[in-house]
Amino acid sequence: MEQIIKQTIQKLSLPEITFADVRITHTDNEFIAFQNGYLRAYGTNLDSIALGIRVLINGCWGFAGTQDLSNHSIDKAINTAISNARYGSLFQKNKVEFPPLSPVQAEYEHHPEQDPFKMPKEEKIGYLHKLAEAIKPQGKIVHSVVYAMFMRQEKYYTNSEGTYSHSTYYNTLPMMEVLASDGAQVQSRTWPGHMGAGRAGFELFHKHKFEENTERIIREATDLLSAPTIEEDxxxxxxxxxxxxxxxxxxxxxxxxxxxxxxxxxxxxxxxxxxxxxxxxxxxxxxxxxxxxxxxxxxxxxxxxxxxxxxxxxxxxxxxxxxxxxxxxxxxxxxxxxxxxxxxxxxxxxxxxxxxxxxxxxxxxxxxxxxxxxxxxxxxxxxxxxxxxxxxxxxxxxxxxxxxxxxxxxxxxxxxxxxxxxxxxxxxxxxxxxxxxxxxxxxxxxxxxxxxxxxxxxxxxxxxxxxxxxxxxxxxxxx
Amino acid sequence: MKNLEYLKNLLDAHPELQYEIIEQYWTTDFLRFYHSQTNYNISKEVTSLNATIYKGKKSFSFMLDNANSQTIDNAVQDALSIIDKLPEDPYFVDLENDKTLAKPREVINNIEVVPLKLKTEVLARIANAVAPYNFDIFGSFVCNYQKYRLVNSNGLDKISVSSPYYLEVKAVHNKSQVTVVEAFGGEDFQYFQERNFLDKLLQKIGYCAYDIVDIEPGTYDVILAPRCLGEFTQYLAYGMSARALDQHSSFFEGKLNQKVFPEWVSVCDDPNDPEMIHKDYGSNGHIYRYLSLIDQGIFRNFMCDNYYSHKTGLPKNGNTGSCLKIEAGEKTLDELIGSIKRGLFISSLHYMNFINPKETSITGLTRDGTFLIENGKITKVVNNLRFTEKIARIFEHIQALENRSHPVPFSGNYSIFDIETVKSPHALVKDFNISSSTKTI
Structure with missing residues (x-):
């Protein structure tokens, strides 16, 4: 990838291009969804490659993206980005400009405690299945979800100023939710809420204490059915x-x-x-x-x-x-x-x-x-x-x-x-x-x-x- | 589409498996503009291969971008190595078996028909037309071309090609920031009448000369522009899905064939209207057909795919609410506005979210032109307003509908940039709850 991205930026050293940058991402995604205690969906999107070329010509940005890193495809993307900038500049009043920056070189690799892509699938499923069983419909709980999403992304970046960066990181999104109903209304409770993701691997489930909170969300969702609303102004x-x-x-x-x-x-x-x-x-x-x-x-x-x-x-x-x-x-x-x-x-x-x-x-x-x-x-x-x-x-x-x-x-x-x-x-x-x-x-x-x-x-x-x-x-x- | 064939052949060698494979090619030419000039131009191509493999009631899915035989082999091997160890979905019965093919139609690639040069020329003319009023234009001009093929182990083999385009122009006053919006979308660019588009935009700009005022929270009689009623209908349609019903989140639970709204309210999902963006197939490749949802105020059907049909026992139709149409009424727009003593004209909505989907309670804001109506005439520009309402109550309070419906393009802006149309008339709604003012335009 490093070679591809560096070759691509070299091809963009043309007199009319005042600035250019290229980025490549290599991404793995995995998702698991349990519903009402059973596995509703489990899937992956692995080795997803994406390349983008951005050029500044006549003070106008042009951009082209592709998932195909063959020479032919990259050359086509270069030509498209250039053409997009040229034609875009026909409808332009103020040119895009900014001062140059000194080039930097950077490397970063994040290591999660529990790499979700190296863990056996059975282990992940087993853990989440247990959670799903714990919150499946019971009492006034009529619907429940346990959800996990794992992402690993490796990113390469370079620009016409000579900057080059290569970084890898893992992000995880863990979630569980129950829905309670008394026939007339429904109330829900999630754990750990809508901002529960993090820069981490599978260990995020343990950090958020999922097992310790299954009973809490069931109880609170049920109690909400008969709870009052705020009355003051x-x-x-x-x-x-x-x-x-x-x-x-x-x-x-x-x-x-x-x-x-x-x-x-x-x-x-x-x-x-x-x-x-x-x-x-x-x-x-x-x-x-x-x-x-x-x-x-x-x-x-x-x-x-x-x-x-x-x-x-x-x-x-x-x-x-x-x-x-x-x-x-x-x-x-x-x-x-x-x-x-x-x-x-x-x-x-x-x-x-x-x-x-x-x-x-x-x-x-x-x-x-x-x-x-x-x-x-x-x-x-x-x-x-x-x-x-x-x-x-x-x-x-x-x-x-x-x-x-x-x-x-x-x-x-x-x-x-x-x-x-x-x-x-x-x-x-x-x-x-x-x-x-x-x-x-x-x-x-x-x-x-x-x-x-x-x-x-x-x-x-x-x-x-x-x-x-x-x-x-x-x-x-x-x- | 050779990757799909390769994967299909691999899976056909395993008679114990069922499968659904979708290969999708999507490309866009996307011009985004601001202050009457280009912001950026994006061209992008995405090719994806999605497969779900079933063994009995166990399943595993994978998606491959820009696949090749090696990545397909790896993915299949990965799926086969885990599938026996997975828990079952007890409600999975069978894959879609509707083999009905859509009527072939000629699809023009609008990326070729509306090249970037033409886009910039059209935009330059619009920008020049609004400039004398001290307005700049902001928005996007998009052409997509997408091809989709679905096969499954029940013998379905369906191909769909479409190439929608979408132009949305917001004209913003350079001093007051008062904004109006005009949009047009479809599949045949010949339907785009630039003069007509400009006339409508300039008419709205004319309203912006009025003073800007703020109003107190309370209930108001309002005229909802087609894009507002269309957007409320899209949110309401969430509850018309068998999935929402199954998840105990549907307002329409227990209301099938019951009167829920006034008899002048009818809503359907209609892929055949020539003014709307066509859809060949719905969920899992089921043919997309006309479906009545609300007929003269009576709730008639849940939108239901193969999986939820088996699970809920509801009839399968494969509709997804992608071609929603609200039937026109009997009044002219002037008559609707003329009937209001003091109320509001709402052009567009912003940032709506359900508070409680089962109750259809929602909050959101007005945007891109909110106007005060006094004694049957638009008299002032109003700051953007927050409403907190129940969509069901809004529909219950529809007093009258305009005598013509307007196609309104909407962009689905997550994942790939999808373009759909809703067709809706203006509506007169009483007692619409404005809960606060933003105090800004």
Missing amino acids: KADIIIGSGHLALQLHESVGHATEADRIFGMEISYAGKTFIKPEMIGSFQYASPQVNIFSDSTDPRGMGYHPVDDEGVVGKKVDIIKNGILVNQQTSRQIAHLLGLEPSSNMKASYGDDFPLVRMTNFCLAPGEGTLDQLIADTEHGYLLDFTKTWSIDDNRNNFQFTTEIGYRIEKGKIVGIVKEPTYYGITKEFWNSCDRVCGPEEWDYQSTFSCGKGEPGQSMQLSHGVAPARFRNIDVRVKI
Whole structure:
């Protein structure tokens, strides 16, 4: 592969090409799905190869992707990428440009504790089958799922500046869910929630203590059928790590992808309420809130030695003591904003066009444990395990529902509520944050499915978070 | 398609096995534009071979991208080495056995018919037309060509070729950010009438000259544009699947042949409408036919594939809701708008998600043009709004439908970029629940 990618970039040293890069991915995927205790689907997609060529000609990007690494196919892709850039430049007002970077060479290989692709299939199936049996329909449980997805990706990247990078990593998505019904309504509980993926192998199932939580999700889903809803208009809420990761993702992560400032995502994912002049002065959040993008931490799925346009991994403050100080950028956009590129350009597979993406997008820890935070709360709700999410075109108005809420009275959890739903405006919400738990509660929460771009790409990324409290939040949504 | 033949021959040597193999070739020419200029052009080719092998009630699947005989041999060996050790799916009975072939039709490769140069010329003309109003255009102009062949051990052998195109233009005011959208898609580019497309876009731009206001949360009488009613119907159709029924998540559980909506509401899945993107085959290769879903307010059918037909006992039809059509009513759009004293015109929806699919409760936002209607006329631009509703309640509250339906293209943007159409009229809906404002355009 190294030879192929280096030969390809050499073929792109043409006078009219001002910048070019090539990426190749070699990906293995495996998925296992149990439903109601029986194996519903088990499959693999192994040795999937994808190559993408991106060229900048006349200030316009052209791109071609293929899964065929034969000389003929690569030559065809080169010609197509060049032709796409040439014709695209016929409908162009402002040329794409950015300053050069010094070349870097990088190697990285991640080793999971339990390589899911080397484990015997029977062992994986046996473990998951046991979980599936434990949560299969019983009592008021009418439907259940145990799901696993494993991915190994080897990525090669090179560009016309001489940068070369080769990295390999494993990501795993473990999940189980039960659905309870009393005939009139259904309620669900998942474990470990929608952000339970991670940079890991099969050991992630053990880390998340699946066996120890089968009874819990059955009990809670059943109890939710008779649980009350939140009745007051406003309440203090503590958001648990799994759901807070999504809150961070939607209302800060996507909002600070700077391609949205320039309208590059209007046609699909949307814009952002952020304007360039806000950088450096906008009070995005309370002073307790510090948020950063960190592609240098190998514990998260957003780690990379070099991003998909040759920028070395970086830790960049996005919100410092509540003030918006930076953006997630590409080289082109960083140049337009007068910033340094933040190493956030990513392509899901080799034949995908790189986009500004979150990597490890994190809320910095504060102080104290979750128990201490609950004890410090007179009346409120601990919300966790995302059920639904929605945010507007500008990343300004969001509304979330979690599977369960734990009612807090005088510093203690005293009951549960079903489908707790809250909404807010991004700035007001993050300015209402008065406390973030400490490093002992801080960990990565990760997803396999952040959608962006056209044609669509599903990115795997992480959020480092600890539970946090938000005061006087609107919880009066009635359905 | 020689890889499919190679794999089929390998599996035919094992009479104890059943199998389904799908080989798919998909290619796209994808122009994305912003601020009235090219963002990037992507050309991409994907070839995949998908197989599911069954031994009794045990199964294993594999997918190979750009397969060759070596990778196929390895995958089959891998499957055969594990399949006996897997737990059974007790509900698997048999593979699809519907051998009906779709009527052959001529398919034009739109990647060749609408080359990049032509795309940029069309876009330049649209950009020039909106520029005097201080609008720029954003969006995508896509042509796909895809070929699909499915075979299974019951003797099915089906080939389907399609080449849809899709143009979506959002015109955004450079100062106020007020946005309107116009889209067109289909399979024959001759149906694309540039003048007509531009006229509709410019008419919407005309509404953007009004003042921008915010409104209070509450219930409003609204006009839902075809793409909104179409999108609500797509979400509602989730519950019309036998799979959702089996998973206890269907609103329509226990409602077969019962009146669920007003009698002027009829919804079907119709692959034969010439204005819509055609579909030859549905789930597992079953022929795709017209299917009535809601007939004059009565729920008539679940969409059901072979597996869930065996599991639930419902009749098999193979429909997937890919060609949804809401029947037109009797009023003109002007009459619908004219009947509202104070309400909203909603052009497009954004980021919808179910809160509880069985109850059809949902939240989402308006986008790309929300307008205030006062005394029967559009009078203001409104900030984008959040709604929290039950889709079933929205359909129950449909007061009247426009007297014509409009094809609306939708892109399925995960995995490969798929293009489908929904056909829908404008609808007048009472008491639509606006739960908050975004305070932005």
